[in-house]
């Protein structure tokens with residue numbers, strides 16, 4: 385049976401906050417019930433911008449993995465690993481670099497954007513330019529077809545699709561492809577062969593996307609095919625060569641603009657965050673001291689929730705009744721700001737409680753986390769090695 389494979393990575397930037405939870409992790413937790421999932425720590429990607437701070441990496445990595453587990457990412461459902469423990473990513477990155485036009489990298493929008501945003505850093509490095517290509521290798525080495533990312537990362541997935549296409553175009557052409565593809569069709573078996581040919585014709589003559597997907601499903605369902613034959617059949621649907629690397633799709637995570645303590649988007653660089661496992665007193669204090677509508681100088685001054693960052697948190701955390709209570713109480717000066725903040729404090733603490741509990745086990749026994757990662761690396765390695773064997777062979781690097 386064909387299972388969609390989901391893969392996503394996160395740079396280890398230190399303790400995660402509620403913005404990461406609402407924007408990314410909650411989605412990962414949901415996906416792990418629906419797909420085969422691979423989630424990894426992109427520690428090499430951290431070095432592309434923070435090559436001068438190696439001392440911070442290791443702790444950031446372990447903290448982040450604990451945050452994932454705390455948020456409910458389940459190692460029994462999802463494979464968790466660390467990028468740098470899989471040298472296959474680096475090998476594929478190198479091999480893909482041979483066919484990557486410099487202009488493609490220079491045109492990726494994040495390249496110039498980030499250089500401008502991080503102007504205090506010298507990002508005129510080879511590694512930084514290659515950031516999207518390393519990301520492509522991360523994805524392609526697992527032949528992942530779905531990549532959950534935020535809007536800003538969509539150009540990187542597009543870039544990955546172009547690289548995969550270029551690779552297949554250059555290296556998917558083998559002598560006698562047509563004959564080999566036809567032989568592979570026979571191996572599908574009578575009914576399947578016929579269906580495959582029909583779907584392929586429909587796709588080629590009418591560009592019918594559904595036919596394309598259905599033809600791919602036919603191949604996925606066939607148990608008896610060698611990897612080479614599968615690649616031939618995948619490629620043959622669309623044209624003239626093997627499909628060695630498969631083109632992934634971006635799975636756009638619904639933009640969740642988690643407000644921070646000051647009403648701007650929650651972000652470490654704005655210093656307005658609540659971390660995932662922050663202790664209760666600190667959370668209460670941060671929310672109690674949040675700014676409110678400046679018009680409410682005194683308790684008796686009416687206010688306007690639209691001008692208050694606390695209201696934005698109510699929109700994330702409160703139900704209709706509480707929201708109506710805030711609207712009425714604020715505008716009529718019927719409630720005080722501290723009173724108004726209490727339901728938010730309660731809701732954040734309630735959200736964090738299970739996270740703190742789950743983390744406790746891992747903080748007490750750090751070998752648990754190491755074992756989860758070791759298991760994940762092993763599982764990832766099996767897939768990555770299989771892809772690399774195919775890639776090396778296609779590129780003429782198979783010496784035995």
Ligand code: TRP
Nearest residue numbers: 391392393394395426429519522
């Ligand atoms: N560039 C991604 C980010 O900044 C992190 C990342 C690295 C990634 N490799 C990946 C995401 C592969 C998805 C797939 O968020």
Ligand code: SF4
Nearest residue numbers: 677687692714721724
């Ligand atoms: Fe903000 Fe609530 Fe105070 Fe109104 S009552 S200003 S919404 S904190």
